[in-house]
Amino acid sequence: MGIQHWRIRDRYYRLMGNRCEKCGAEFFPPVYRCKKCGSEKLVDADMPRTGKILTYTQLHEPLPGFEDQSPMFIALVELENGTRVVGQVVDSPDDSVRTGAKAKAVFRRVQVDGDSGQILYGYKFVIAS
C-alpha cells in the first residue's frame, strides 16, 4: 500500500478531487473524464470538508489492520458539493452516528503498512454538532 498511498497522498491528506473546467462539476474520487459532460479538461480541487451522512454501518468483521478499532463505524458522507466519500467515523458518541447527521472530515492515521512499515494518514469523519 505504501507506494500506492504516496502517489495520491494529496487525495488522502486534503480530500483533493477534481473539477471539470468546462461544466464545473466536482468529483471525489477524481475522474479521468467528466461524468456530467464528458470533458477531459479537469483540474485538481480540494473538496469541502463538511457534509451529511447518507447511510452508515457499524462493521463487526474488520479488514486486516483495523482489528483494534472493531467494531467501527463506516459512513457514506455526501459533502456540501454533492460528492460522496466513504470513510470511518471516529471520536463521536455511537448514538450520534445516524443518517442525516452532519459530519466533518479530519486528518487521522488510517493504516500502518505492516509491522515495521510506513504510517499511512488520510481522512476520517467526526460528527459535527
Added chain:
Amino acid sequence: MKAYVSSVGFTAVADHWGKSLLDIAYEASTAALKGSPRVKPQQVFVGNMFSAAGAGQEQLGALVADAVGLAGVPAVKVESACASGAAAFNLAYSLVKGGVIDSALVVGVEKMRDVEPDDITRVLTLAESSEYTQFVGASFAALNGMLARHYMEQLDVTRDELSSLPVLDHANAVSAEHAQFRKAITPEAVARSGMVADPLRLFDCSPVGDGAAAAVIVNDKAAGTTKGGLVEVLGGRIATSEFSMYGRDDMLRFRATEDSFREAMQQAGLAQSKLDFLEIHDSFSVMGALSLEAMGLSKRGQGGMDAKQGKFDLNSELSVNTFGGLKARGNPIGATGVYQIAEAYLQLTGRAGANQVKGAEFGATQSVGGIDTTSAVHVFGRAA
C-alpha cells in the same frame, strides 16, 4: 446458429479441506465432459476471482485444460469478481453462438478455504476500489451494510421482509444434495444471528466455501454428436454500471442488472411472464431484493415482501433460487455463476429431483460482480 448446454458437472459446495483448487476443477470438468462423450471442446474458459490469493496459482486456463487432457486448445481465465463464472460462460456462449468455435468447456472454480480465515474479508473486498474503499477500512460487507440501511430507510423495508430471502434459500436447499447448508431457518433465526455490518447479520450473508461447476456448450454443428439432454441458451448478456455504488445517483437502482436482464430477454424473444424459474445473485439479502426489483419481478422496495408472501417459493408463480441460492447452496465466488447455469440445466432437463420446477420450460440466471458493478444474465429454454 443456436447454442446449447449439452452437459454439466459440479462438486458439492463445501469445505473441501482435502482437495486442491485443481482437484475440484478437475472433478467438475470431468463430470461435464463425461456427459458429452463425443464432444472435444475447442476452447476452455475458467471463471475464477482469486486463485492467486488462496491457492497461489494463476494461468488457470492452461492448468485446467492440461489436467482434463485438452492441452493445446486455447484456454483462458476470466475474472469479473463474483460474476467470473457467468462472465466465462458468456464469452464461451458468444463464440459458440457466433460460430467462431463449435464447442467449449466452461469451468467456474473457487477455493475460498485456501485463503487464511482472517484474510478472506480482504480478498473479497479486492473487487472494490483499492484506493478509496479498501484503504479506509470499508469491506465488501460494510458496503452492503450501508446499502441495506439505505434501502430499509428510504423504502420502508423491514427486518422481516429482508429475512425472507435467506429463509427462502434455506428452504430450497434442504433437498439439494450439492448445497452447503441443507437446513431450514426462520426469520427469527436471521434476526438473532450475529451482527456483521449493521443492519446485516450473519444469515443475511452468503457463506465461505469451496466449489467448482462446469458446463459443456455446443452449437448446431457439434450438437449432433451429443447424446441428448440439450438445453438451449436463448440469450446472454453482460452489462456494467458505475464502478462504485457511491458514484451512482440512485444507489437503489441496479442498472447493470436492469440492462443485462432486459437485453438477454430480448435476445431470447421472451416475455418475463414466460420464465418458470430464476436463479438470482443474493450474496447478501439486500442484493437479492434489489436484483428482483431491477429485473422488474418486484416493485421497488417490495422484493422482500414478495418473497415473504410466497411469490417466489418453489413451484409458485416464479420459482427463485431453486437449489438454495447463494445463501444456502453457497457462493464459491468464481464458481457461483456456473452453479446457477448447471442448476438451470437440471431444471430444464427434468433432473432436478425434489427441487424440480414442474413443467419448467424457461429459466434465467443472474450473476453479479461487486454491488451490481458487473451483471451477467443468461436465459435458457428446453430444447425443442
